Amino acid sequence: MSSSLEKNMLILRSSDGEEFIVPEVVAVMSKAIKNMVEDECASNTIPVPNVDANILAMVIEFCKKHDESEAEAASDLKTFDSEFVNRGQEALYDLITAANFRDVKELLDALCQNVAEMIKGKSVHHIRIQFLGYQLFEILTSNFIWNIWCDRDFD
Amino acid sequence: MLDLTTKVYPKPYTSSSSDEINHFDLLPDSILLLIFNKIGDVKALGRCCVISRRFYTLVPQVENVVVRVDCVISDDDASSASRSSDKSCEAFSKLFRFVLGGIIKPLQALGQFLGPKRSNSISSSSSSSSSSSLSVGTGASADDELD
Numbered sequence: 001m002s003s004s005l006e007k008n009m010l011i012l013r014s015s016d017g018e019e020f021i022v023p024e025v026v027a028v029m030s031k032a033i034k035n036m037v038e039d040e041c042a043s044n045t046i047p048v049p050n051v052d053a054n055i056l057a058m059v060i061e062f063c064k065k066h067d068e069s070e071a072e073a074a075s076d077l078k079t080f081d082s083e084f085v086n087r088g089q090e091a092l093y094d095l096i097t098a099a100n101f102r103d104v105k106e107l108l109d110a111l112c113q114n115v116a117e118m119i120k121g122k123s124v125h126h127i128r129i130q131f132l133g134y135q136l137f138e139i140l141t142s143n144f145i146w147n148i149w150c151d152r153d154f155d
Numbered sequence: 156m157l158d159l160t161t162k163v164y165p166k167p168y169t170s171s172s173s174d175e176i177n178h179f180d181l182l183p184d185s186i187l188l189l190i191f192n193k194i195g196d197v198k199a200l201g202r203c204c205v206i207s208r209r210f211y212t213l214v215p216q217v218e219n220v221v222v223r224v225d226c227v228i229s230d231d232d233a234s235s236a237s238r239s240s241d242k243s244c245e246a247f248s249k250l251f252r253f254v255l256g257g258i259i260k261p262l263q264a265l266g267q268f269l270g271p272k273r274s275n276s277i278s279s280s281s282s283s284s285s286s287s288s289l290s291v292g293t294g295a296s297a298d299d300e301l302d
Contacts, residue, residue, distance in 0.1 A: 113193050
């Protein structure tokens with residue numbers, strides 16, 4: 001019994017020390033963890049550095065949903081994905097880094113798709129303000145100063 | 156090289172808006188490239204090109220690009236528009252001919268009545284800016300009159 005538990009459940013420890021007990025099928029959706037498990041270099045507890053508890057919980061939620069609903073209709077999964085990735089900038093960024101770092105392809109795809117939808121059909125100033133955190137007058141002044149900088153004589 | 160260009164570019168934003176960290180500047184290039192691949196649309200990518208230098212260097216590396224050819228319809232519209240403009244041109248030229256004919260015919264009649272000398276004087280006195288067909292027409296009528 002203990003061996004089966006050991007085999008089927010993994011403990012993921014986030015960067016701030018919280019531990020999540022996750023079925024192995026869910027955990028191996030992350031290729032990084034899968035490699036660790038396959039190479040048997042992982043003990044029962046797998047540290048997940050760079051990912052804090054909040055984000056790790058989100059990632060696990062996503063992976064669980066995908067694992068459960070693999071047989072279900074794809075449209076359900078689509079709606080779940082679109083709702084899942086509909087978050088603020090900061091969470092989105094953290095999720096992207098986590099998905100990239102842990103190599104969770106489905107999550108990364110969904111997140112990138114979301115960001116792409118956000119970029120589509122926006123003007124340049126909108127994108128700058130929204131994604132790069134520029135303010136409008138900063139764009140104007142910086143461009144102005146930059147133009148002067150470029151136009152000056154090198155003597 | 157890339158580091159140099161990013162360092163040369165003035166960066167007041169990070170310092171002035173330190174409360175709001177610039178998340179997308181922190182994303183690695185590969186992720187941005189993934190996002191650009193998801194965008195696909197050429198127009199949106201073109202807009203991305205002018206957002207920043209980093210985007211400008213990344214956008215040409217995108218593999219999947221979708222070009223929406225909706226100009227087929229607009230082209231059709233244009234041709235139909237040109238056709239309609241042709242029609243309007245034809246209508247205008249008809250009107251022009253009608254008006255011009257209205258001017259020329261009485262002049263021809265006048266030339267027939269007044270004889271060759273008067274008709275010549277009329278054609279010479281008519282302003283040079285008026286169409287040449289007018290003078291030619293009167294000239295021909297004068298020749299007819301001579302014959």
